[in-house]
Amino acid sequence: MFSDLSALRPGSSLLCPPDSESQGPLFDRVKPAYSPCSENFKLGDRSFSRQYAHIYATRLMQMRPLLSERAQQKWGVGVQIRNLCDLQMGEQCCIVGTMFKHMELQPSILKEISEEHNLLPQPVRMKFISESDQLILEDELQRIKLEGKIDAGTFVTGSVIAIYGAENNDGKFTVEDFCTADLPLQTPRPSLTADRFVLLASGLGLGGSHGDSMLALQLLVDMVTGQLGDQGEQSGAATISRVVLAGNLLSQSTQDKEASTRAKYLTKKTQAGSVEAIRLLDELLLQLVASVPVDVMPGQYDPTNYTLPQQPLHRCMFPLSTTYPTLQLTTNPYQASIDSLRFLGTSGQNVSDIQKYSSLDCHLDILENTLRLRHLAPTAPDTLGCYPFYQKDPFILEECPHVYFSGNAPFYMSRRIEGPDGQEVLLVAIPEFCSTRTACLVNLRTLECEPISFSSFSAEEDEETEMNVSH
Amino acid sequence: MTAKNGLITDSFQVVKKTQAEPAPLTVREKELQTLEQFDLDWRFGPCTGIGRLQRWERAAVHGLNPPKEIKELLLRAGADPEYTQCLWRDYPL
Numbered sequence: 001m002f003s004d005l006s007a008l009r010p011g012s013s014l015l016c017p018p019d020s021e022s023q024g025p026l027f028d029r030v031k032p033a034y035s036p037c038s039e040n041f042k043l044g045d046r047s048f049s050r051q052y053a054h055i056y057a058t059r060l061m062q063m064r065p066l067l068s069e070r071a072q073q074k075w076g077v078g079v080q081i082r083n084l085c086d087l088q089m090g091e092q093c094c095i096v097g098t099m100f101k102h103m104e105l106q107p108s109i110l111k112e113i114s115e116e117h118n119l120l121p122q123p124v125r126m127k128f129i130s131e132s133d134q135l136i137l138e139d140e141l142q143r144i145k146l147e148g149k150i151d152a153g154t155f156v157t158g159s160v161i162a163i164y165g166a167e168n169n170d171g172k173f174t175v176e177d178f179c180t181a182d183l184p185l186q187t188p189r190p191s192l193t194a195d196r197f198v199l200l201a202s203g204l205g206l207g208g209s210h211g212d213s214m215l216a217l218q219l220l221v222d223m224v225t226g227q228l229g230d231q232g233e234q235s236g237a238a239t240i241s242r243v244v245l246a247g248n249l250l251s252q253s254t255q256d257k258e259a260s261t262r263a264k265y266l267t268k269k270t271q272a273g274s275v276e277a278i279r280l281l282d283e284l285l286l287q288l289v290a291s292v293p294v295d296v297m298p299g300q301y302d303p304t305n306y307t308l309p310q311q312p313l314h315r316c317m318f319p320l321s322t323t324y325p326t327l328q329l330t331t332n333p334y335q336a337s338i339d340s341l342r343f344l345g346t347s348g349q350n351v352s353d354i355q356k357y358s359s360l361d362c363h364l365d366i367l368e369n370t371l372r373l374r375h376l377a378p379t380a381p382d383t384l385g386c387y388p389f390y391q392k393d394p395f396i397l398e399e400c401p402h403v404y405f406s407g408n409a410p411f412y413m414s415r416r417i418e419g420p421d422g423q424e425v426l427l428v429a430i431p432e433f434c435s436t437r438t439a440c441l442v443n444l445r446t447l448e449c450e451p452i453s454f455s456s457f458s459a460e461e462d463e464e465t466e467m468n469v470s471h
Numbered sequence: 472m473t474a475k476n477g478l479i480t481d482s483f484q485v486v487k488k489t490q491a492e493p494a495p496l497t498v499r500e501k502e503l504q505t506l507e508q509f510d511l512d513w514r515f516g517p518c519t520g521i522g523r524l525q526r527w528e529r530a531a532v533h534g535l536n537p538p539k540e541i542k543e544l545l546l547r548a549g550a551d552p553e554y555t556q557c558l559w560r561d562y563p564l
């Protein structure tokens with residue numbers, strides 16, 4: 001564990017007078033092998049003159065063979081896998097298709113502008129599910145309603161699954177069992193000799209109205225760059241090989257929607273809130289990149305495109321820190337191979353979207369769900385903004401990651417899950433730093449994660465303020 | 472009303488107009504027809520918004536075995552939009 005490393009050196013070297021002759025021990029930061037794999041999330045020329053039907057078609061094309069294989073593994077080799085147009089009534093068979101959940105409460109622009117309904121504006125809802133939600137399975141040509149042993153709450157629109165059952169008299173399909181594509185194959189984890197850590201943090205929330213977390217942020221930067229603590233702490237910090245910032249580097253308050261709709265003559269002298277915040281971020285990153293490689297992922301409130309996959313933040317916004325080669329500006333679904341361990345993660349938009357449209361609440365359960373469905377963001381493009389892909393769906397997982405994370409969770413959670421072919425994945429829900437002041441440290445050797453939190457006590461309590469860095 | 476001792480065709484001769492045969496399709500029209508059939512084939516996914524060659528390549532990548540004659544036809548055609556773009560090329564989005 002990280003806390004054990006810093007406790008290894010006995011005695012506190014901070015209390016002895018500085019030695020003017022010798023420089024003190026130098027700790028070199030570990031350098032792991034790193035290769036970025038986010039190429040299929042980078043978009044070149046973007047063309048929006050296509051409909052979204054292509055994504056669903058390619059999703060089904062790609063997942064159908066995988067699901068047929070899983071269905072045969074689960075229900076026997078002789079199971080009949082049928083297209084919906086060939087269904088016979090009463091025959092036990094298996095169908096493969098995309099799930100569609102019909103929700104009454106789903107916000108619909110047509111209902112809003114329809115004059116017949118005269119709808120009052122809806123109150124802001126956290127979840128759009130209700131008891132009357134209907135599940136429908138669609139394949140290339142037809143769709144069929146589902147009923148039976150299937151819980152509408154746990155599924156979201158856009159997930160591709162295989163269902164076993166029979167069609168009954170009134171045209172609905174009675175479900176007896178279902179199966180998902182489950183985890184893809186994983187390259188085995190290499191065994192490392194020494195402990196190495198990767199720091200995951202998200203939701204820094206710069207440019208926000210309250211600066212409470214700025215001290216905690218500065219403590220984090222000082223800890224990682226080795227300027228905090230005595231020799232034990234510094235040698236511990238030298239084992240942090242990389243920092244990944246998973247989105248929402250700017251706070252939500254920098255997104256000023258009114259400025260875009262107000263008349264230009266009123267907004268002439270005002271500056272967008274994000275300009276100052278990006279400057280703060282650049283200065284913060286400058287301190288970090290001078291010492292450790294940093295991967296910066298954009299999030300929901302950052303100045304990049306809204307649709308997934310979010311493109312990297314532009315390097316012209318960071319004039320001070322782009323001079324260092326250690327700064328990597330990456331896409332939103334982020335994939336990289338650090339010391340042959342595969343990292344895959346998002347800034348949390350896919351997880352919070354699934355949370356709104358299903359009965360699942362825990363971020364880790366949703367992460368596990370997406371992994372088992374073998375798809376990063378099944379709700380794209382239905383309720384989550386997405387680029388109209390036509391060739392391939394890049395959100396389908398080809399290879400199983402070793403560490404799968406999502407940013408901006410309300411609190412820290414992590415869990416290890418096992419796959420059917422011996423895969424081991426560490427799921428991490430990275431907490432939002434501006435509210436929880438907690439970041440995560442992933443140990444590459446043991447594939448475990450621990451939180452690291454920075455807190456400070458306010459001056460009102462005591463005469464002197466105390467800084468507390470707890471593991 | 473049937474006549475008593477015969478069929479009506481005894482009094483009214485059968486004069487059948489031989490239908491003129493439709494003009495044989497030119498090679499270009501035949502090729503365009505095969506391409507339209509390729510567009511409407513449900514196995515290869517939606518056809519709107521992308522070029523025919525892109526759709527062929529997508530089908531090939533996903534292992535759906537699209538017929539090779541279509542690809543040869545498209546490569547021979549060059550830049551003619553009637554060959555390269557799909558059936559609904561005049562309708563935006």
